[in-house]
Amino acid sequence: MSQRPERLRRYSYLGPAGTFTEAALKQVEEARGQDWNPVTNLGEALNDVVTGASDAAMIAIENSIDGGVTVAQDLLATIPGLRIIGEYLVPVDFVLVARPGVTLEDISVVAGHPVAYAQCRTWLDGARPAHLHLPATSNVQAAADLFDDAKHIDAAIAPPGIEDHYDVEVLAHSLADNPDAVTRFVLVSRVVPIGEPTGADKTSLIAELSEDRSGALLDLLEQFATRGVNLTLLASRPIGDQMGRYRFVIDAEGHIKDERVADALLGVKRSSPNVVFLGSYPRADKISAEFRPVHDNDRFRDARDWLREVIEGVEES
Template identity: 45%
Template sequence: MRYGYLGPETTFTHQALLQALAAMPEEAAAQVEAVPFSAVATATTDLLAGDIDAMMAPIENSVEGGVSGTLDVLAATDAITIVAEQVVQISFVLAARSATALDQIEVVSSHPHAQAQVQGWLRNQVPQAHVAASSSTAAAARDLAALSPDQARGRAAVCSRLAAEHFGLEILAEGIEDYEGAQTRFVLVTREGRIPARTGADKTTLVIQLPHNRAGALLEALEILSSNGVNMSRIESRPIGDFMGRYSFSIDLEGHIEDRRVAAALRSLHRLCPVVHYLGSYPRVDGQRADVREDFVDHAYDEAREWVERLSAMIAPA
């Protein structure tokens, strides 16, 4: 089994994959080869082609919100399925090839999402530094470590402590994130199309496109969820790309497609929306169960269906 992740080694995505493997049976985890990729889109292409069996990708950050690259890739196809999630605590360090005074730092490299989470610290501590983008936090550390001492002079990277130590960098400052306790959520994606069994503490992820130029279409979609007692834990809009003003909505729901209330909501969304991408139902990593009202539990739907069927049986032949 080959599992892809946003590389190189020691990225937060790599840490999320290691957490997922640690939760697997030892024999199964031993059969997994971790394969680094430079971008989520590249890993998705290989996943769809069958070159890898699964991939771990960041989807949401507690500070920055949704990870647009992952959301757009997931919205582009219904041939992949989310089967699990992981949450990683995020903390950053500023690292360099050798000990350097902060006022001598001229360039700081990192992934844009990491930059956004330390921008306050960078503004206050290294206001003179130019901020450059890298494909990942670990790539910023790796690329800095590969430079000669002269080339690395005045350069630093924002990365994890693990990445700095792995690539032999000097840590200049740690705990530089603007929000202590920040977390990033990752999803494990496969192409098998198999849905994990309901656990009672689950999430369902989907992407919908609303009817074009129909007033109140978003409200209708939200009312479908509300009328079935389905709570959202995330909703984000992303441009569809065909022309201005057209957006899709990426949504996380509390519950599993096997829950009657979730299934009923999906059926109604399918009637309303021209496009519904179902991306999977999977266990919540925190194990938290949804607080479901009595009239939305499974047996309430079953009893209502049976009641209508009894009434329908009384209809006289035409």
């Protein structure tokens, strides 16, 4: 009796093929040879995970130039049942492409994803000062839109290598204002058990302030500071129910199974009316957290043992 073939795991990502998101997904070893599903927006990618249509989704979460991807942050804050299981860094650069025969002097309308356009604005203003920007849903879609005659696009901002996917000519390389720009992507699945610490981890969460008063944010941040937990990201996003109400997107060095991080999260949970734990996962840069000896795991355990012995009336040796 023949065995049924094992089901391929499905991964959703912002398509079409050739995007930076696909480049991030290529870094996921367990995704190689599996079913890759290109989608048109981040909401669709995460909905695939929630409904079970996909096992995981790769989404952009932060850019070294423009900061957090607010759409992704808001979706992770409001869609229950999601967990970040990995992060990946992709260097970001762009080329200017057009259909064969079009020259730089012919260009007046340029398609590009808004984030990409912002990063290439200086070059474009210098090369074609009177150009008009037409937003695209992705960097690759900008190139695809060149062949939509109804849009009247002359050129597109696209990722390097786009000529392997479309019949375009590269008119200029290295458009980005900052050659060191990097986008951070995260792989998101449904809620799964937390893995073990690697020694170079990151923990992500979203927390609301307990009340609108002086010092409320300081109280939240002190939960980390007093336990020696460094934050790599702190961003505010409006909750949306009324003016002046915000939630905070937090990335902290360390793993929830590290004593100092766990103790900090307990403090956050006590002081915040709504905490969304997004995940503890290996850092893409593999940088280990630095902390003082007083915040070592053994120090937390020794302190708990001491307290238990005090309560139980155990005589100190």
